[in-house]
Amino acid sequence: NAGVTQTPKFQVLKTGQSMTLQCAQDMNHEYMSWYRQDPGMGLRLIHYSVGAGITDQGEVPNGYNVSRSTTEDFPLRLLSAAPSQTSVYFCASSMDSLEAFFGQGTRLTVV
Amino acid sequence: AQSVTQPDIHITVSEGASLELRCNYSYGATPYLFWYVQSPGQGLQLLLKYFSGDTLVQGIKGFEAEFKRSQSSFNLRKPSVHWSDAAEYFCAFPARDSGYALNFGKGTSLLVTP
Numbered sequence: 001n002a003g004v005t006q007t008p009k010f011q012v013l014k015t016g017q018s019m020t021l022q023c024a025q026d027m028n029h030e031y032m033s034w035y036r037q038d039p040g041m042g043l044r045l046i047h048y049s050v051g052a053g054i055t056d057q058g059e060v061p062n063g064y065n066v067s068r069s070t071t072e073d074f075p076l077r078l079l080s081a082a083p084s085q086t087s088v089y090f091c092a093s094s095m096d097s098l099e100a101f102f103g104q105g106t107r108l109t110v111v
Numbered sequence: 112a113q114s115v116t117q118p119d120i121h122i123t124v125s126e127g128a129s130l131e132l133r134c135n136y137s138y139g140a141t142p143y144l145f146w147y148v149q150s151p152g153q154g155l156q157l158l159l160k161y162f163s164g165d166t167l168v169q170g171i172k173g174f175e176a177e178f179k180r181s182q183s184s185f186n187l188r189k190p191s192v193h194w195s196d197a198a199e200y201f202c203a204f205p206a207r208d209s210g211y212a213l214n215f216g217k218g219t220s221l222l223v224t225p
Contacts, residue, residue, distance in 0.1 A: 050210040098162070
């Protein structure tokens with residue numbers, strides 16, 4: 001059972017570069033979300049999706065774009081990376097409010 | 112506003128001692144509540160969850176939590192802590208207006224001493 005798969009696990013970017021963090025789930029979940037985790041801040045919601053073609057902003061969306069063309073995939077795009085985006089990123093999926101399943105995270109460093 | 116507060120940033124307990132991690136919530140109704148654990152460098156693992164009914168819920172690894180509506184609390188407990196329990200603990204609930212995305216507290220870091 002793959003569950004929620006995030007790639008890559010680690011990434012170093014230079015300021016201004018762009019990249020896409022991949023998230024895929026094989027549980028046919030409608031709801032997917034992206035979080036960033038910073039020391040002392042817990043996990044903060046970046047963007048979320050309630051189904052294919054439907055996305056919305058969370059608490060800290062600036063600098064990030066998302067799309068949801070299929071139920072399975074929910075990529076997170078950094079258009080022009082900044083040092084403030086150095087963080088650990090988690091993707092999650094759920095069928096409803098009863099339980100969320102998390103990926104293993106992507107550790108991103110922007111230099 | 113809907114929010115979760117974990118008042119303790121760091122807690123240190125001796126191995127074998129009891130543990131209680133605090134969680135308070137602000138919500139318009141009774142929320143679903145979760146506790147997650149994150150070991151160093153790892154992802155998040157669900158410890159337990161409360162939906163309704165019995166206010167004392169049992170989880171994995173010997174943890175339990177008690178929902179107290181009158182205190183808006185959902186504290187996590189363990190009678191005897193093991194060194195492997197050292198981790199970050201997060202309380203959370205799914206936000207109604209964010210596609211069930213979780214609203215997390217800032218976390219409590221648990222250190223276990225010999």
